[in-house]
Amino acid sequence: xxxxxxxxxxxxxxxxxQKPSIDNINLQIDAGxxxxxxxxxxxxxxxxxxxxxxxIPHEIGGTLCGSVRVNGIDSLHSSVAELSRTVGLMFQNPxxxxxxxxxxxxxxxxxxxxxxxxxxxxxxxxxxxxxxxxSGREQSxxxxxxGGERQRLALASVLAVRPRILALDEPISQLDPRxxxxxxQVLRKLNREMGMTIIVVEHRLHEVMPLCRRVLVMxxxxxxxxxxxxxxxxxxxxxxxxxxxxxxxxxxxHGLGLAADSAAVEDAVRDIRRxxxxxxxxxxxxxxxxxxxxxxxxxxxxxxxxxYDPKGRQILKGIxxxxxxxxxxxxxxNNGAxxxxxxxxxxxxxxxxxxxxxxxxxxxxxLDHRVGMVMQNPDLMLFNxxxxxxxxxxxxHGAARGRSGADWRGLLQQMGLHGMExxxxxxxxxxxxxxxxIAALLACRPEVMLLDEPTTGQDLGHIDDIIGLLQEYTGxxxxxxxxxxxxxxxxxxxxxxxxxxxxxxxxDAPPREVFSNESVLLSAGLRAPAAxxxxxxxxxxxxLCVEEVVRHVQQASMGSYAG
Amino acid sequence: MYNRQVWEATPxxxxxxxxxxxxxxxxxxxxxxFAVGLEGQRPLFLFFLVALGFHGVARSSVERWKVLIIFLLxxxxxxxxxxxxxxxxxxxxxxxxxxxxxxxWIGELTGGVFVYREGLEHGAVQALRSxxxxxxxxxxxxxxxxxxxxxxxxxxxxxxxxxxxxITSLRFLPVVFQETAVVLTAQRLRGFEPIxxxxxxxxxxxxxxxxxxxxxxxxxxxxxxxxxxESRGFGRRGSQTYMEQWPLxxxxxxxxxxxxxxxxxxxxxxxxxxxNGIAYFPDLRNVxxxxxxxx
Numbered sequence: 001x002x003x004x005x006x007x008x009x010x011x012x013x014x015x016x017x018q019k020p021s022i023d024n025i026n027l028q029i030d031a032g033x034x035x036x037x038x039x040x041x042x043x044x045x046x047x048x049x050x051x052x053x054x055x056i057p058h059e060i061g062g063t064l065c066g067s068v069r070v071n072g073i074d075s076l077h078s079s080v081a082e083l084s085r086t087v088g089l090m091f092q093n094p095x096x097x098x099x100x101x102x103x104x105x106x107x108x109x110x111x112x113x114x115x116x117x118x119x120x121x122x123x124x125x126x127x128x129x130x131x132x133x134x135s136g137r138e139q140s141x142x143x144x145x146x147g148g149e150r151q152r153l154a155l156a157s158v159l160a161v162r163p164r165i166l167a168l169d170e171p172i173s174q175l176d177p178r179x180x181x182x183x184x185q186v187l188r189k190l191n192r193e194m195g196m197t198i199i200v201v202e203h204r205l206h207e208v209m210p211l212c213r214r215v216l217v218m219x220x221x222x223x224x225x226x227x228x229x230x231x232x233x234x235x236x237x238x239x240x241x242x243x244x245x246x247x248x249x250x251x252x253x254h255g256l257g258l259a260a261d262s263a264a265v266e267d268a269v270r271d272i273r274r275x276x277x278x279x280x281x282x283x284x285x286x287x288x289x290x291x292x293x294x295x296x297x298x299x300x301x302x303x304x305x306x307x308y309d310p311k312g313r314q315i316l317k318g319i320x321x322x323x324x325x326x327x328x329x330x331x332x333x334n335n336g337a338x339x340x341x342x343x344x345x346x347x348x349x350x351x352x353x354x355x356x357x358x359x360x361x362x363x364x365x366x367l368d369h370r371v372g373m374v375m376q377n378p379d380l381m382l383f384n385x386x387x388x389x390x391x392x393x394x395x396x397h398g399a400a401r402g403r404s405g406a407d408w409r410g411l412l413q414q415m416g417l418h419g420m421e422x423x424x425x426x427x428x429x430x431x432x433x434x435x436x437x438i439a440a441l442l443a444c445r446p447e448v449m450l451l452d453e454p455t456t457g458q459d460l461g462h463i464d465d466i467i468g469l470l471q472e473y474t475g476x477x478x479x480x481x482x483x484x485x486x487x488x489x490x491x492x493x494x495x496x497x498x499x500x501x502x503x504x505x506x507x508d509a510p511p512r513e514v515f516s517n518e519s520v521l522l523s524a525g526l527r528a529p530a531a532x533x534x535x536x537x538x539x540x541x542x543x544l545c546v547e548e549v550v551r552h553v554q555q556a557s558m559g560s561y562a563g
Numbered sequence: 564m565y566n567r568q569v570w571e572a573t574p575x576x577x578x579x580x581x582x583x584x585x586x587x588x589x590x591x592x593x594x595x596x597f598a599v600g601l602e603g604q605r606p607l608f609l610f611f612l613v614a615l616g617f618h619g620v621a622r623s624s625v626e627r628w629k630v631l632i633i634f635l636l637x638x639x640x641x642x643x644x645x646x647x648x649x650x651x652x653x654x655x656x657x658x659x660x661x662x663x664x665x666x667x668w669i670g671e672l673t674g675g676v677f678v679y680r681e682g683l684e685h686g687a688v689q690a691l692r693s694x695x696x697x698x699x700x701x702x703x704x705x706x707x708x709x710x711x712x713x714x715x716x717x718x719x720x721x722x723x724x725x726x727x728x729x730i731t732s733l734r735f736l737p738v739v740f741q742e743t744a745v746v747l748t749a750q751r752l753r754g755f756e757p758i759x760x761x762x763x764x765x766x767x768x769x770x771x772x773x774x775x776x777x778x779x780x781x782x783x784x785x786x787x788x789x790x791x792x793e794s795r796g797f798g799r800r801g802s803q804t805y806m807e808q809w810p811l812x813x814x815x816x817x818x819x820x821x822x823x824x825x826x827x828x829x830x831x832x833x834x835x836x837x838x839n840g841i842a843y844f845p846d847l848r849n850v851x852x853x854x855x856x857x858x
Contacts, residue, residue: 050790053794055790055793055794059789059790059793059798060790079798080793080794080796080798081793081796081797081798084793084794084795084796085796087794088794088795089790089791089794091787091790091791093787095738096783096784096787096788096791097787097788097791099709099710099734099788099791099792100708100709100710101571101572101573101574101708101709102574102708105708105710105711106710109710109792109795109797110795110796110797112714112806113795113796113797114796118807139574141573141574143568143571143573157795158794158795161795161796347752349748349752367751367752369754372752372753373752375745375749377745379776379779379780380742380745380746380749380776380780381746381749381753381776382775382776383746383749383750383771383772383773383775383776384772384775385775393753393754393755394753394754397753397754397755426775426776426779440753441753444753444754
């Protein structure tokens with residue numbers, strides 16, 4: 001049987017590089033398959049997608065060797081316009097690819113490019129929008145859509161021409177859990193009900209893996225592993241070696257020496273029960289929250305209310321929050337919950353309209369250098385010509401006023417940036433850019449650090465590096481608040497989780513308590529970490545991370561926890 | 564600056580929004596020709612009011628009016644001030660002396676700095692011209708889908724690369740404004756306060772600090788947008804781009820406007836011939852009078 005995609009001895013070297021980005025790849029993808037392609041940053045995943053729809057070599061210069069046939073068409077000898085009817089390519093950030101002002105115009109763009117009649121365009125647009133759950137929004141402004149809706153619009157705009165293959169480059173990396181879930185459900189429907197072949201490149205594989213049929217793992221331009229989803233679950237070693245995050249139920253089974261067949265919590269519980277019949281029960285003190293020392297005032301927020309527009313929506317609704325020094329707090333909630341606005345108040349970027357914010361007892365009235373902030377988009381924080389200049393910038397310009405600059409070379413080492421001192425920061429990978437921004441802030445030793453989605457685009461090893469440094473910082477009396485959508489990271493590392501919904505705080509407690517409260521999670525569009533669900537099913541526990549579950553089961557099976 | 568929607572085209576159901584993109588571009592071109600060709604203050608002012616009137620018809624938001632007024636005021640202030648000080652045509656009437664020619668050192672160096680009445684008037688005319696163009700340009704940016712603009716440019720045989728470059732810059736200009744504000748904020752967060760400094764060196768350094776991240780982001784965005792539209796079948800080799808029929812009424816109106824421009828140009832030529840003593844037609848005396856007063 002011939003595949004819908006066939007690559008033979010495929011290699012490509014970008015004009016500006018010496019090393020091939022993809023190197024001697026042989027690949028066959030069958031029609032109707034759902035493929036997850038993953039691997040560390042820079043391994044060649046996105047390049048492979050661009051080869052499939054002809055952007056490489058027709059629009060992006062370089063040297064391509066080997067052959068690619070897509071739906072029987074030789075992509076090297078067909079135009080991008082021709083291939084676009086077979087392969088739809090969607091990019092990471094919807095804001096970078098949306099071109100029109102209304103939803104209907106955006107979806108109709110590709111159809112106009114194939115010369116379709118106006119009435120047909122209208123019908124096709126309506127049908128496509130119904131597939132992605134945007135029916136009736138034809139005349140909406142693209143600005144009126146949420147992040148998740150914009151990503152589904154971007155998907156609709158490539159689906160409009162009914163490509164046989166849909167290639168998606170990190171489609172959920174910018175989305176909150178709700179938006180990601182909505183998009184993945186659409187992809188599932190397109191694949192299962194319409195037989196569309198789907199190829200997804202994604203780092204958040206713990207979310208995509210349960211949907212796909214086959215997995216490709218790339219490293220240094222090569223496919224180093226490929227197999228079915230079940231095979232990936234049974235043998236996740238290669239994923240862990242590359243710092244890729246696998247679904248927690250699979251990770252737990254792997255930690256217990258069991259082969260998992262699926263990422264479902266109930267299947268993992270069944271498999272663990274088979275392998276470890278005596279899982280015991282939670283013993284008193286096993287899942288106690290970390291002891292808290294007598295609190296010294298860190299951040300104190302009282303009755304904070306805010307609107308951007310006097311007649312507009314209330315963004316913050318009477319926030320009361322007290323965070324002692326040395327605490328590591330995860331601030332969670334869906335997009336639009338008011339998290340960033342709250343952070344901007346704490347660092348003094350926004351003046352309070354009602355209520356007050358105090359840092360170490362002093363009312364914040366304007367920008368305060370005792371508070372440092374890393375924004376979600378690291379690119380906008382990097383403006384020096386070398387990594388060294390970037391990291392020492394705050395020290396040179398007085399942000400470390402009254403405090404000595406941290407050992408920035410040590411920071412580089414700890415952040416995995418050693419040897420990059422002379423590199424141009426904006427030319428680094430996204431993960432590296434985030435780490436440079438964090439190191440630049442840490443070098444100033446602020447008393448409070450605010451971080452907006454610091455773990456986006458980071459693999460497991462680098463998340464550990466970043467969190468390790470931040471924990472060291474809180475150990476020295478600093479306070480950290482980090483916004484995140486990632487419940488697994490928040491559960492594993494935070495001492496406290498604050499959940500916001502529609503401008504108010506709906507939960508504020510240790511993560512174990514917050515993530516046990518299903519109704520709070522539901523209202524904030526969050527999901528409890530799978531490890532917690534496994535522990536609950538397995539032994540009535542409330543574990544925060546994989547290691548806790550593995551440790552409990554192993555100890556219970558040895559007898560020490562046996563109920 | 565943070566509100567990106569102030570800068571981006573937004574759909575609405577107004578007569579201006581409903582106009583075909585080709586009609587808007589022809590009207591813009593006509594306004595530009597008139598603004599450049601007219602010399603009288605009164606007609607220029609009338610055209611300026613017409614340009615502002617279009618914004619009223621398009622129901623531009625309060626934020627957009629604020630942006631427009633700020634740009635116009637800055638333009639008027641800049642043009643009038645520079646012309647008032649540096650006007651070098653004769654006759655010119657001094658209405659104020661800022662630096663006396665006999666003032667030590669600076670007076671000798673500059674020969675005196677004066678405010679000229681004719682300079683102020685000339686500056687006002689220039690400001691009205693640039694104001695008309697600015698108001699019309701912003702109106703098109705705020706009311707027209709970039710996709711339609713691109714299709715229109717290509718239909719009019721503009722080279723693909725230039726058309727796409729134009730549209731990309733239009734599409735990303737609002738983002739650049741927004742991101743500039745974010746970069747300045749990021750710098751303030753890290754202890755750099757360029758805005759509060761009066762040092763030119765610091766200002767230059769700030770410009771570089773702002774340019775680095777903005778340019779890097781803009782390049783990445785533009786590359787992604789280009790790949791995105793190419794992979795949706797749009798490109799220099801594509802010739803099937805579908806564009807709606809140009810409504811007959813609008814096309815007719817554009818023809819009338821074109822005829823008006825041609826008539827205006829002919830009258831200007833006639834007036835110029837008479838003014839320079841090359842050709843005088845006594846029957847056209849009323850036309851000459853009209854030209855002298857209005858055009």
